[in-house]
Amino acid sequence: MKLFQPKRVFFETAALDYPLGNEILNRLAGTEAEIQMLNSTNRVTGIPGKGPQQSFLEGKQTLVVGVKKNIHFDSCKPSADFEFSFASGCPGKCQYCYLQTHMGKKPYIKVYVNIDEIFAKIKEVASANSDITVFEAASASDPLSVEHITGALAKSIEFFGTLENARMRTVTKFTNVESLLQLKHLGHTRFRFSLNSAEIIHKFEHNTASLQERIQAANKIAAAGYPLGFIIAPLFIYPGYEEGYADLFRQLSQSLKNIPADMTFELISHRFTGSAKKIISERFPGSALDLDETSRRRKYGKYGLVKYVYPEMAYVRLKENIISLLGRFFPASPIEYFT
Numbered sequence: 001m002k003l004f005q006p007k008r009v010f011f012e013t014a015a016l017d018y019p020l021g022n023e024i025l026n027r028l029a030g031t032e033a034e035i036q037m038l039n040s041t042n043r044v045t046g047i048p049g050k051g052p053q054q055s056f057l058e059g060k061q062t063l064v065v066g067v068k069k070n071i072h073f074d075s076c077k078p079s080a081d082f083e084f085s086f087a088s089g090c091p092g093k094c095q096y097c098y099l100q101t102h103m104g105k106k107p108y109i110k111v112y113v114n115i116d117e118i119f120a121k122i123k124e125v126a127s128a129n130s131d132i133t134v135f136e137a138a139s140a141s142d143p144l145s146v147e148h149i150t151g152a153l154a155k156s157i158e159f160f161g162t163l164e165n166a167r168m169r170t171v172t173k174f175t176n177v178e179s180l181l182q183l184k185h186l187g188h189t190r191f192r193f194s195l196n197s198a199e200i201i202h203k204f205e206h207n208t209a210s211l212q213e214r215i216q217a218a219n220k221i222a223a224a225g226y227p228l229g230f231i232i233a234p235l236f237i238y239p240g241y242e243e244g245y246a247d248l249f250r251q252l253s254q255s256l257k258n259i260p261a262d263m264t265f266e267l268i269s270h271r272f273t274g275s276a277k278k279i280i281s282e283r284f285p286g287s288a289l290d291l292d293e294t295s296r297r298r299k300y301g302k303y304g305l306v307k308y309v310y311p312e313m314a315y316v317r318l319k320e321n322i323i324s325l326l327g328r329f330f331p332a333s334p335i336e337y338f339t
């Protein structure tokens with residue numbers, strides 16, 4: 001697929017105090033991107049677009065290069081101990097994306113250039129723990145989607161390769177993995193690809209790589225010796241979903257050149273909030289996404305936030321069906337969690 005090329009790029013002035021800020025500036029200088037410096041407030045006000053759809057599209061074509069302040073890591077269960085990020089936002093346009101409610105009306109992509117400061121904090125946090133500490137790199141972004149601009153994922157992979165007591169996990173729907181294949185990762189980064197049934201990818205995962213492209217990239221990552229995994233998310237219940245996911249697992253099992261012994265699966269059923277429904281309906285009018293609260297169960301999350309999840313019986317059936325399909329196609333691969 002075509003790599004993300006921003007239409008406009010805003011730099012925080014302080015970003016140019018860091019080598020990575022200058023590297024990104026040089027990399028983008030020869031492109032068609034319109035480059036501007038932000039003033040001292042760092043407020044991003046120059047993105048055009050009126051109305052929810054145009055604002056969304058213009059935001060998704062905008063990159064901000066900045067410095068991450070207040071570096072701290074939230075916990076990230078069940079996939080890792082902590083999450084950290086060297087980017088936020090994503091050029092993908094998946095309708096169900098959990099970032100819909102996080103990035104404002106014009107959801108620009110932001111990349112951070114002070115990655116050495118982020119690495120120092122990772123070292124500090126990992127040193128305070130007697131066990132191996134696992135860090136998730138993809139909870140605020142899809143880091144591979146901007147890797148050709150920042151190179152930050154490669155730097156992180158090599159950084160974690162130097163740590164005995166920490167591991168990184170990342171996940172992607174993109175496929176530009178070539179720059180990562182020769183890195184000294186020492187098996188300390190688990191690389192997962194996010195997959196779904198053909199129908200869900202086609203209907204809802206706009207501006208991401210095709211299923212076949214993701215599987216090809218997974219083959220390259222496995223051949224380069226990285227621990228490999230797949231996140232099947234969000235799992236939807238729709239007419240014929242069992243066949244849809246059976247086809248996905250069949251295609252995956254036939255297309256993977258080798259199935260590494262420790263290849264993992266993570267399974268996440270679909271859920272949404274009321275505010276996500278409102279935003280998605282404005283950005284994707286007439287969307288076929290199932291956002292009917294009346295057919296869901298209310299689940300209370302952090303700070304009393306209500307999430308609409310599948311009702312108990314439907315959830316249990318979905319779980320049994322997917323686990324049984326994985327048992328058929330990948331009997332030796334561990335399932336890390338189903339949520």
Ligand code: SF4
Pocket residue numbers: 089090091092093094096097098099141142173208
């Ligand atoms: S690729 Fe991931 S982060 Fe990007 S829009 Fe899709 S779901 Fe969101």
